[in-house]
Every structure is written in structure tokens, then in C-alpha cells.
Amino acid sequence: MDPTVRRYLDDLVDAARDVLDDDLVGAYAAGSVGMGAYQPGRSDVDVALVVAGPLDARRKRDLVARLRHEALPCPARGLELVAYTRAVAGSGTPEPGFEVELNTGTQMPFRATWDPAERPAADGRFWYGLDRDILHEHGYALLGPPAADVFAALAPADLRRLLVEALRWWLALPTPADDAPAPGAEDAVLGACRSLVKARDGVWLSKVAAGSRLADAGYESELIGRCVAARAGGVPPSGAEARAFQRRVLAEIAAGG
Structure with a gap:
């Protein structure tokens, strides 16, 4: 620490x-x-x-x-x-x-x-x-x-419902819709990665660790790699890319996949 x-x-x-x-x-x-x-x-x-x-x-x-x-x-x-x-x-x-x-x-x-x-x-x-x-x-x-x-863990149904609520809340925030780099969009992507890893694997990881796990498995590797690099000073993705990624994650979690 x-x-x-x-x-x-x-x-x-x-x-x-x-x-x-x-x-x-x-x-x-x-x-x-x-x-x-x-x-x-x-x-x-x-x-x-x-x-x-x-x-x-x-x-x-x-x-x-x-x-x-x-x-x-x-x-x-x-x-x-x-x-x-x-x-x-x-x-x-x-x-x-x-x-x-x-x-x-x-x-x-x-x-x-x-x-x-x-x-x-x-x-x-x-x-x-x-x-x-x-x-x-x-x-x-x-x-x-x-x-x-x-602290007690959430029941699986409650966990999934709150993950869905969280993603919908993030998607409702004002975000640039063009293709220009959007500072903070990397955290939107990596936060969605953390939710997806929890839904898929049942474990909570940090944003970067969750993104790396998904990328290593071949899931959206290029975008996630840019987001991890952005946290160290690299160029962030666009708001449009982040929103599209969040929607894909939301659809999978909401479907129970």
C-alpha cells in the first residue's frame, strides 16, 4: 500500500x-x-x-x-x-x-x-x-x-440486476459521440470489462486486470489494449467506441451470458 x-x-x-x-x-x-x-x-x-x-x-x-x-x-x-x-x-x-x-x-x-x-x-x-x-x-x-x-455477497440475481443498472447509468451520461479521443473513455471501457469478468467468472478484478484478462482471451483485444495504455498516458478511445463497447457488454450481462 x-x-x-x-x-x-x-x-x-x-x-x-x-x-x-x-x-x-x-x-x-x-x-x-x-x-x-x-x-x-x-x-x-x-x-x-x-x-x-x-x-x-x-x-x-x-x-x-x-x-x-x-x-x-x-x-x-x-x-x-x-x-x-x-x-x-x-x-x-x-x-x-x-x-x-x-x-x-x-x-x-x-x-x-x-x-x-x-x-x-x-x-x-x-x-x-x-x-x-x-x-x-x-x-x-x-x-x-x-x-x-x-460483508455478505449479493445473491446472483441481485448482482446481475445491479450490474445491468450500473451499465445503463453509465450509458446515460453525456459522452462525446464523435470519433475524437475522449479522456475518461478508457475508464468506461475498463469498468465495463470489470463487470463482464464478474458476470462471466464470478470474481472482481481491478479495471486493468479485468481488461487484461478479457484481452488475453481474445475479447476486443485491440480496444482494451488502447484503454490500458491510456491509463499510463496513451491516447484514449473515442466516446463512440466506449459507448459501443458498453452496449455489447450490457447486452451479454442482461441476457445472462
Whole structure:
């Protein structure tokens, strides 16, 4: 793990424990950090906190105040933090189910969501079930029991439904439709690769690892190769190429293939 990120995560856990005391069951690095794929300057820091029971409004506010970038500077692009009760984490529910959500950082708009009902449907409600499924497989325990003992996997039908929702959400975002290189299109392609590998093989991989697995098997090798190279400074694909790829992946996952 990047030593700067490791120190930040240690400080984050200490701050969370100051607020939550014995109600803090565990803290887990997720996303690229949990998968060992953190890329300085590009990756976010994703953290899931697990608490013994529901948090009252005061402790939610105190937690956000202690962990937001202005109080605890995040060394990455930003922090995406979600707190769950132990019951929700272990339930396998596809619903958001969180206690509080915080997005904060120098390159990330501040956002605090105090209740799942406040999460606009247009912003996607599929993230949380998918994130907990990834945590079950790859969560890095900063505090508490192993992630696989705390977070339950999604049922196969729920997993497929959320993968489909996620792809449809990404396809609905504004994207250049011409053939010019579109910065960020490489992540759209590689994110779809990760979903397809999970649907086909039942494992979560980082975006680059998922793309490499598919390319090595002969699936869209040329496009995926360009996308992997783009993450290291190469020319990204066009928005039109990314959308067409996402549609092909969506069709396969939706069909149950």
C-alpha cells in the first residue's frame, strides 16, 4: 500500500474511533486500495466503516466533520466513505442501506448524505450493493474482523440486476459521440470489462486486470489494449467506441451470458 495513503487511513481510523468509540466494529479499505491497484494522482480512497447499530444525527454530523478533507486532508483525488451497520453489511441486501455517506477532497465535490432516502435515483442506487460485494471479496481490514466475515455477497440475481443498472447509468451520461479521443473513455471501457469478468467468472478484478484478462482471451483485444495504455498516458478511445463497447457488454450481462 502507498505509505502516504496508509498513514492517512491510520489517521482516519483514529478519528472515526474518537467519534464512534466502541460502536466502531471495523474499518475497511475498498476500491483500488483494497484491490491493490491504487494509482497516485488518479485513484480515490474508498473506505467503508461498520458500526454496531444505527447512528443518531449528532454522531453522523460529528463523523463527517472529523473526516472531511478540511479537517483530515486526503492525499488522493478524494475520499469516498460510507458507513453501514453490522446488520446491513452482513445481510447481502442490494439496497443502499447506509448510515451516512461522505465524498470529500481537492478534486471531488463535497457531499454528505445522511439517509439512503436522500440519495437521488438519478445518481444511482446500485453503487452500495456492488461495493459491499467487492468488499466481501477484496476488502482490506484496517480495523476489525476480516472483510469476508463482515460483508455478505449479493445473491446472483441481485448482482446481475445491479450490474445491468450500473451499465445503463453509465450509458446515460453525456459522452462525446464523435470519433475524437475522449479522456475518461478508457475508464468506461475498463469498468465495463470489470463487470463482464464478474458476470462471466464470478470474481472482481481491478479495471486493468479485468481488461487484461478479457484481452488475453481474445475479447476486443485491440480496444482494451488502447484503454490500458491510456491509463499510463496513451491516447484514449473515442466516446463512440466506449459507448459501443458498453452496449455489447450490457447486452451479454442482461441476457445472462
